[in-house]
Amino acid sequence: MDCLEFRQILEEFDMNFFQETHLRPAQDRNVRVPDGYSLYTRVRTPGPTFDKVYGGVAAVVRSDLRAVVRDDLSGVDFMALQINDVVFFNVYILPETSSWCLYMNKDPEQALASAMARAREAKLHAVLAGDPNAHTADLVARPEDPPRVSSDMVVTKRGRWLTALLRDCDMEYLNGTSRFAPSSERCTFFRGESVATVIDYVACSSALVAAGRVPEMSIDELAWSDHAALHVTVKVHITPGGSLSKRKRKAGKRKLQAESIEPSVL
Numbered sequence: 281m282d283c284l285e286f287r288q289i290l291e292e293f294d295m296n297f298f299q300e301t302h303l304r305p306a307q308d309r310n311v312r313v314p315d316g317y318s319l320y321t322r323v324r325t326p327g328p329t330f331d332k333v334y335g336g337v338a339a340v341v342r343s344d345l346r347a348v349v350r351d352d353l354s355g356v357d358f359m360a361l362q363i364n365d366v367v368f369f370n371v372y373i374l375p376e377t378s379s380w381c382l383y384m385n386k387d388p389e390q391a392l393a394s395a396m397a398r399a400r401e402a403k404l405h406a407v408l409a410g411d412p413n414a415h416t417a418d419l420v421a422r423p424e425d426p427p428r429v430s431s432d433m434v435v436t437k438r439g440r441w442l443t444a445l446l447r448d449c450d451m452e453y454l455n456g457t458s459r460f461a462p463s464s465e466r467c468t469f470f471r472g473e474s475v476a477t478v479i480d481y482v483a484c485s486s487a488l489v490a491a492g493r494v495p496e497m498s499i500d501e502l503a504w505s506d507h508a509a510l511h512v513t514v515k516v517h518i519t520p521g522g523s524l525s526k527r528k529r530k531a532g533k534r535k536l537q538a539e540s541i542e543p544s545v546l
Contacts, residue, residue, distance in 0.1 A: 297370040301337060320347070320349055335383060337358060364519065371412055415479060416440075430456045449485070468507060484514070498511045
């Protein structure tokens with residue numbers, strides 16, 4: 281965060297989401313964020329040998345958005361931030377080949393599915409953004425969703441699980457859909473010159489799309505990360521006292537960005 285160029289990137293957006301922060305408990309106290317922004321984190325508890333801590337998520341959010349951390353909808357490696365009627369899920373799920381029981385006491389897929397189901401029961405719109413380590417090819421959550429195009433045509437068990445989760449929550453993928461083409465069709469993870477896949481996603485409640493509240497989504501490669509940056513624009517209503525300019529806002533992952541434009545004040 282001490283890099284001036286990086287801090288300037290954060291200030292271009294209202295929300296910045298990060299995954300795989302590798303932070304330890306209380307280490308976030310040493311992280312400086314731009315003026316007018318707040319830092320929210322979820323970290324794993326170190327093991328008895330104090331080996332390197334993996335996973336973890338963080339969000340750098342404009343303070344005047346008055347985001348509310350929903351601990352009841354958050355887990356070890358995912359965070360729920362609510363702004364009015366929208367809950368933003370900042371998500372990381374470790375790869376399918378990794379053993380989650382070494383780091384947490386509940387299956388991360390079950391934990392996330394339970395949290396998103398409860399958000400839906402509360403009649404809240406949802407935006408999922410992050411790295412669930414899923415390969416979904418061109419799958420769609422529901423028959424009525426727009427067709428998708430993907431640069432990665434691999435489908436994994438995690439990918440089918442994620443697709444079913446979105447269906448159950450009345451949500452749809454934004455990656456690869458024609459309304460956001462061609463940028464949304466790009467790969468999101470790179471390893472050397474030989475590996476380029478799609479494992480990072482933005483998805484949202486279909487009601488948000490139908491209401492015209494998700495006008496933009498794009499994917500941009502980053503020179504300093506093996507993951508791309510995913511940008512999404514979401515229109516949210518801000519309560520009195522929280523002003524918001526018509527700048528874009530980023531829900532970024534090392535990678536990800538969620539944005540809010542043209543809010544109305546209730």
